Amino acid sequence: MGKNLTKRSEDYSKWYNELVVKADLAENSGVRGCMVIKPYGYAIWEKMQAGLDKMFKDTGHQNAYFPLFIPKSYLSKEASHVEGFAKECAVVTHYRLKNAEDGSGIVVDEDAKLEEELIVRPTSETIIWDTYRKWIQSYRDLPLLINQWANVVRWEMRTRLFLRTAEFLWQEGHTAHATEAEAIAEAETILDVYATFAEEHMGVPVIRGTKTPGERFAGAVETYCIEAMMQDGKALQAGTSHFLGQNFAKAFDVTFDNKEGQQEYVWATSWGVSTRLMGALIMTHSDDNGLVLPPRLAPIQVVIVPIYRGEEQLEAIRQAVTPVVKRLRDLDISVKFDDRDTHKPGFKFNEYELKGVPVRLAVGPRDLENGTVEVARRDTLQKEVVAMEGIENHIKELLGDIQQQIFQKAEAFREAHITEVDTYEEFKAVIKGKGGFVSAHWDGTPETEERIKEETKATIRCIPLDPKPDPGSCVRTGKPSPYRVLFAKAY
Amino acid sequence: MGKNLTKRSEDYSKWYNELVVKADLAENSGVRGCMVIKPYGYAIWEKMQAGLDKMFKDTGHQNAYFPLFIPKSYLSKEASHVEGFAKECAVVTHYRLKNAEDGSGIVVDEDAKLEEELIVRPTSETIIWDTYRKWIQSYRDLPLLINQWANVVRWEMRTRLFLRTAEFLWQEGHTAHATEAEAIAEAETILDVYATFAEEHMGVPVIRGTKTPGERFAGAVETYCIEAMMQDGKALQAGTSHFLGQNFAKAFDVTFDNKEGQQEYVWATSWGVSTRLMGALIMTHSDDNGLVLPPRLAPIQVVIVPIYRGEEQLEAIRQAVTPVVKRLRDLDISVKFDDRDTHKPGFKFNEYELKGVPVRLAVGPRDLENGTVEVARRDTLQKEVVAMEGIENHIKELLGDIQQQIFQKAEAFREAHITEVDTYEEFKAVIKGKGGFVSAHWDGTPETEERIKEETKATIRCIPLDPKPDPGSCVRTGKPSPYRVLFAKAY
Numbered sequence: 007m008g009k010n011l012t013k014r015s016e017d018y019s020k021w022y023n024e025l026v027v028k029a030d031l032a033e034n035s036g037v038r039g040c041m042v043i044k045p046y047g048y049a050i051w052e053k054m055q056a057g058l059d060k061m062f063k064d065t066g067h068q069n070a071y072f073p074l075f076i077p078k079s080y081l082s083k084e085a086s087h088v089e090g091f092a093k094e095c096a097v098v099t100h101y102r103l104k105n106a107e108d109g110s111g112i113v114v115d116e117d118a119k120l121e122e123e124l125i126v127r128p129t130s131e132t133i134i135w136d137t138y139r140k141w142i143q144s145y146r147d148l149p150l151l152i153n154q155w156a157n158v159v160r161w162e163m164r165t166r167l168f169l170r171t172a173e174f175l176w177q178e179g180h181t182a183h184a185t186e187a188e189a190i191a192e193a194e195t196i197l198d199v200y201a202t203f204a205e206e207h208m209g210v211p212v213i214r215g216t217k218t219p220g221e222r223f224a225g226a227v228e229t230y231c232i233e234a235m236m237q238d239g240k241a242l243q244a245g246t247s248h249f250l251g252q253n254f255a256k257a258f259d260v261t262f263d264n265k266e267g268q269q270e271y272v273w274a275t276s277w278g279v280s281t282r283l284m285g286a287l288i289m290t291h292s293d294d295n296g297l298v299l300p301p302r303l304a305p306i307q308v309v310i311v312p313i314y315r316g317e318e319q320l321e322a323i324r325q326a327v328t329p330v331v332k333r334l335r336d337l338d339i340s341v342k343f344d345d346r347d348t349h350k351p352g353f354k355f356n357e358y359e360l361k362g363v364p365v366r367l368a369v370g371p372r373d374l375e376n377g378t379v380e381v382a383r384r385d386t387l388q389k390e391v392v393a394m395e396g397i398e399n400h401i402k403e404l405l406g407d408i409q410q411q412i413f414q415k416a417e418a419f420r421e422a423h424i425t426e427v428d429t430y431e432e433f434k435a436v437i438k439g440k441g442g443f444v445s446a447h448w449d450g451t452p453e454t455e456e457r458i459k460e461e462t463k464a465t466i467r468c469i470p471l472d473p474k475p476d477p478g479s480c481v482r483t484g485k486p487s488p489y490r491v492l493f494a495k496a497y
Numbered sequence: 498m499g500k501n502l503t504k505r506s507e508d509y510s511k512w513y514n515e516l517v518v519k520a521d522l523a524e525n526s527g528v529r530g531c532m533v534i535k536p537y538g539y540a541i542w543e544k545m546q547a548g549l550d551k552m553f554k555d556t557g558h559q560n561a562y563f564p565l566f567i568p569k570s571y572l573s574k575e576a577s578h579v580e581g582f583a584k585e586c587a588v589v590t591h592y593r594l595k596n597a598e599d600g601s602g603i604v605v606d607e608d609a610k611l612e613e614e615l616i617v618r619p620t621s622e623t624i625i626w627d628t629y630r631k632w633i634q635s636y637r638d639l640p641l642l643i644n645q646w647a648n649v650v651r652w653e654m655r656t657r658l659f660l661r662t663a664e665f666l667w668q669e670g671h672t673a674h675a676t677e678a679e680a681i682a683e684a685e686t687i688l689d690v691y692a693t694f695a696e697e698h699m700g701v702p703v704i705r706g707t708k709t710p711g712e713r714f715a716g717a718v719e720t721y722c723i724e725a726m727m728q729d730g731k732a733l734q735a736g737t738s739h740f741l742g743q744n745f746a747k748a749f750d751v752t753f754d755n756k757e758g759q760q761e762y763v764w765a766t767s768w769g770v771s772t773r774l775m776g777a778l779i780m781t782h783s784d785d786n787g788l789v790l791p792p793r794l795a796p797i798q799v800v801i802v803p804i805y806r807g808e809e810q811l812e813a814i815r816q817a818v819t820p821v822v823k824r825l826r827d828l829d830i831s832v833k834f835d836d837r838d839t840h841k842p843g844f845k846f847n848e849y850e851l852k853g854v855p856v857r858l859a860v861g862p863r864d865l866e867n868g869t870v871e872v873a874r875r876d877t878l879q880k881e882v883v884a885m886e887g888i889e890n891h892i893k894e895l896l897g898d899i900q901q902q903i904f905q906k907a908e909a910f911r912e913a914h915i916t917e918v919d920t921y922e923e924f925k926a927v928i929k930g931k932g933g934f935v936s937a938h939w940d941g942t943p944e945t946e947e948r949i950k951e952e953t954k955a956t957i958r959c960i961p962l963d964p965k966p967d968p969g970s971c972v973r974t975g976k977p978s979p980y981r982v983l984f985a986k987a988y
Binding site: 035044048049068070078082123133136137152157173 | 526527528602615616628637650
């Protein structure tokens with residue numbers, strides 16, 4: 007198997023699309039804009055789910071499940087929400103098909119028209135807050151800390167595997183609180199969870215911030231976000247956590263009796279990350295040889311490839327390797343011994359490089375004589391020869407080291423791609439050339455934000471959390487600005 | 498909290514509906530036929546998923562994800578499949594909403610009509626086999642052993658929580674094989690997995706069998722099933738595993754080159770269990786006091802309720818109980834110490850009985866003096882006073898014992914509800930009166946099967962696997978029959 011990957015420097019976008027397909031992560035389906043997540047890609051997503059799910063539960067959340075469909079009228083109840091979400095979505099209008107009378111196949115049965123159309127959920131605030139009205143009466147029912155793992159649909163016109171698909175998988179948290187302060191604290195707790203997960207599990211450094219009003223979630227009072235930097239200098243929003251104020255409680259009439267016996271509207275948050283994280287993972291670490299996966303998310307952490315001629319040599323290698331495999335598994339390291347006789351070692355090396363397996367061991371007859379193993383790490387492509395005795399501890403350390411190093415490498419890249427600029431000329435030059443985040447002053451108006459976007463395609467990715475006071479002048483209008491914000495072109 | 502549950506003997510159906518809601522398992526949503534699975538119910542479902550998922554992976558299967566939507570034309574490709582599935586389903590016809598011109602709200606944008614309607618998957622054979630065509634070229638690509646956890650929609654007119662809902666959660670396995678024998682072996686392996694899971698995890702005894710042609714899955718050559726018996730004498734189909742022959746391979750043109758270089762159609766299976774299992778779980782074990790859960794699936798296995806007056810007593814109990822909680826958790830037993838001061842012990846006892854927590858410990862001041870704990874088991878409601886020292890081992894054994902005993906109790910009930918009959922009078926009397934499975938001779942024709950169904954509402958639940966030869970005469974027509982089959986009224 008030749009990899010034949012387009013180089014990143016040639017065409018980054020093409021490199022990404024090819025890599026996703028060739029590494030067996032996902033592919034387009036016969037349904038417009040919908041992807042098939044292949045077993046190898048899904049195994050990574052399962053590891054993401056497991057890591058996040060544990061963090062949600064450790065912070066007191068429970069999972070539940072709400073309907074796929076949302077009655078059209080629900081969407082209209084929160085005014086800004088409907089503007090943001092009710093437009094491009096899948097609409098169910100009928101509930102039956104029938105055989106065509108002319109025998110030409112099956113057709114929609116016009117007699118089975120729904121009285122009210124159902125929308126395939128683009129996000130579930132409305133159906134969930136319609137439910138919470140029944141669940142919340144008293145302050146004793148609060149906080150309500152619920153998460154759902156689900157599929158959602160947004161009818162995107164231009165789709166790309168993982169990054170923007172009509173259907174995608176995600177988790178959406180929806181919490182209800184007695185006070186504004188508690189709800190804000192919840193939104194911030196989740197931002198922490200997301201940032202910790204991105205950095206420690208995915209090895210993807212992120213900047214925490216808030217969105218400008220123009221980039222906020224439809225229906226939110228404040229949107230917190232984590233923003234990552236891809237290798238092509240474009241930013242990627244990796245997760246959002248919204249403080250919703252009392253907007254949905256008011257829209258769905260969700261009140262509670264407080265300790266003083268007075269009725270109040272409930273305070274809310276919602277937050278989500280999606281299979282888009284797969285895109286961030288791929289684009290942060292991978293190279294022209296294929297995927298580079300952080301050990302914590304790699305479905306196979308170690309692969310052992312035997313170098314042999316004939317069944318006798320293979321058998322000798324198998325005997326030497328079997329106890330190593332066992333000792334690795336005892337350390338909770340996932341390991342695959344690839345003894346397929348249908349493919350040569352070179353083919354296998356290529357394949358595991360393409361698939362981003364963090365550590366590759368190669369064992370041949372000479373290794374058996376010397377009691378050694380060749381150890382190759384995927385991130386740096388470095389090789390070393392190591393004693394087989396006690397190799398499991400070496401590998402455990404190595405995996406920890408790789409996890410750390412790919413994060414540091416990504417962080418160094420990100421740091422090198424934050425450019426402070428003070429003039430609009432510089433601004434445009436950096437956005438057009440070097441890329442990355444541009445740290446610049448902005449006058450705080452949506453008009454200027456919009457004009458900059460039109461002129462440069464750069465958007466305000468976030469107002470970094472707790473910005474240090476640093477008064478200056480807006481890069482576009484010269485008006486006063488209290489601190490810098492981060493601009494970038496974005497996925 | 499009074500439980501106020503209707504008694505099973507009064508109205509079994511009402512008892513079930515009340516129990517599902519009062520035990521916080523699920524409730525109806527604002528969307529017709531779609532349920533909300535509440536956190537406590539979902540926690541049980543997660544345990545089912547985890548158990549099954551491990552069994553699938555241990556038998557070589559991988560998870561993947563395929564689109565929610567199926568183009569209408571795909572459904573027509575397998576003739577018998579479309580007859581079975583294309584009728585009652587949710588049809589997406591448009592992809593956009595817009596503001597009504599008269600300002601009355603949002604309406605479907607008629608300009609955004611899909612060229613081809615999309616069906617919300619009622620099951621995924623068609624979209625998956627359309628994908629497999631690209632994945633399978635050679636015998637080296639086989640077997641392909643894939644499972645998907647997903648939501649599906651079937652537009653049911655009469656719905657009941659967990660048992661029959663328009664949207665439900667399930668897993669669907671879809672495998673591809675080089676030979677007929679391998680595919681049949683796969684379908685049987687999965688039947689084993691399902692039966693083992695039902696009996697060992699859920700404590701639900703099942704009969705393994707095959708369906709008659711009339712009850713087969715649409716598109717299957719053979720449908721294997723597991724059938725359980727509920728406390729009201731009605732059967733419940735708890736899982737099915739289908740040998741699909743080459744039907745879908747032919748419909749979607751999926752061929753492979755065999756070892757001899759000849760092109761052949763691929764052999765297939767599909768198999769699934771759903772949130773319906775929750776219904777089977779509830780109806781097999783629960784009683785007039787509420788849920789009875791098998792320890793392996795109970796979100797909380799042990800609850801500790803302090804009996805106290807004043808904060809001082811509570812603190813003393815808390816100190817005595819804390820090390821017990823730790824030792825139980827060290828044994829992987831999930832335990833909750835309910836020190837809420839807003840509710841009295843009697844209320845809590847009721848609540849945990851209703852929610853089926855397998856073991857309840859009560860600790861009061863006198864227990865502290867004596868170094869004892871009151872241990873109550875949910876299944877038999879028996880109580881005993883046990884030394885606190887070493888109680889964790891006692892509880893571990895007790896949980897194992899409960900797991901076994903609720904299975905045995907259900908099995909004894911099931912055995913007592915299999916009645917052999919040789920006349921149609923007896924048949925009708927048992928079906929109408931005692932209920933349960935009726936083991937009777939049948940002439941093997943769909944006409945007789947249909948007539949019996951019309952006359953008694955009983956259907957053939959299955960032809961038990963490996964029936965012992967036992968020639969006789971059909972209970973309805975007197976024609977010869979090679980062995981008995983199992984009839985019952987069913988959910």
